Amino acid sequence: MAYCERCQRWFGSERALQQHEENSSMHHLCDSCDRDFVSEHALIQHYVQSTRHHYCQRCDEHYSSQGNLDSHFESSHYWCPACNMFFKNDNGLHEHRRQKHWYCIECKRVYQSESNLRAHQRSSVHQQANIPCVDTRCNRKFVSVSALALHLESGTCPSRLTRAQINRLVARYDTNNVITDPARLIQGPNGYSTLQRTVTAWATERSWNGSAYECFLCHKMYTTLAVLNQHLASPAHDDKIYRCPRAYSGCGETFRALSALCQHVESEQCGIRRFNHSMRNVLADLSTGMARLTF
Incomplete structure (x- = not known):
């Protein structure tokens, strides 16, 4: 015999009780x-x-x-995953995102932060590429000075500039140390023009430690030698010679690459570009100044 406490009924077997539970509205x-x-x-x-x-x-x-x-x-469904809310139609979801999130109205995309949204709005999706490369042999144009700096640092420009060369040129041009830190530079006969670290590092098969290729500077592990050498060629171990200028109401944060400083200023993370008119033209002046340098 089997007993259902909820219904207070006896059944002849457990199977009969199971069928009752499956079929009963109780x-x-x-x-x-x-x-x-x-x-x-x-x-x-x-x-x-x-x-x-x-x-x-x-x-x-x-x-x-x-x-x-x-x-x-x-x-x-018209669902906002960040808020776990549902809406009746697309217009309701669109208006919710416009008011509550970092939202690109034109693209109907939500971003994780204000800086990410601003970066998207400054990208080629919304901005015209009207900043020409400083090398006249290169016909490429860019949407921002930071994009131009990344192009030059990549070594793909016909100028054949390297990141180390760009750093030396900027240090030579920035005579008042507005964006370069003199403490990270060595003073030469022509001013602060030589960086402390200009040695190029690369790894060989000897960097294999038995399970991965290991960076001898930071001891990070990489699956291939090529990826390790990409890491060594990156700014990861360069000196932080660039700084967000406090003299222009900046935050003083330091950077290893010119492109990183440009991205920081353009992002308006510390407000330097938004609240100080003098700083708004620093990046533009820098790009035109680099164009006047002898490569």
């Missing part, structure tokens, strides 16, 4: 959790709240993972 079973709920509403709330279930209440459908459920929400 029982609402969650088979995967082996739980019985007093109402359909309670069962649905269990589906919604339990981390073991990936359930869409609007469609009354279960999904195999949270990722699949999120994909369903995005494709079939």
Whole structure:
């Protein structure tokens, strides 16, 4: 004999009790959790709240993972994942994002921070590339000075400039040390023109430690020798010779590459470009000044 406490009834076998629980309106079973709920509403709330279930209440459908459920929400419902809110239509979702999030109205994309949104708005998606390369043999144009600096630092410009050469040229041009830190430079006969670290480092097969290729400077591990040498060729171990100028209401943060300083100023993270008119033209002056230098 088997007894149903909720219904206060006896059944001839456990199988009969099971059939009763499956068919009776007094029982609402969650088979995967082996739980019985007093109402359909309670069962649905269990589906919604339990981390073991990936359930869409609007469609009354279960999904195999949270990722699949999120994909369903995005494709079939007007859902804001950051707020976990649903809206009646696309206009409602659009207005919510416009008011509550860092949101590009034209692209209908949400960004994680204000700086990320500003970077997107300054990109070629929204800005014209009207800053020409400082080398007349190069016909490329860029949307920002930081993009131009990255181009020059990459070594792909016909000028064949290297990052070390750019650093020396900027140090020579920045005679008042507005954006360079004299403490990180060596004074020569023509002023601060020689950097403390100009040696090029590269790794060989001897950097293999038995399980990975190891950087001898920071001891980070890399799966291939090529990736390790990319790391060594990057600014990762350069001196931080650039600084956000405090004299222009900057924050004084330091950087290893000119492009990193340019990105910092353009991002307006410390407000230097937004609140000080003199600093607004520093990057533009720098690009035109570099064009006058002898490569």
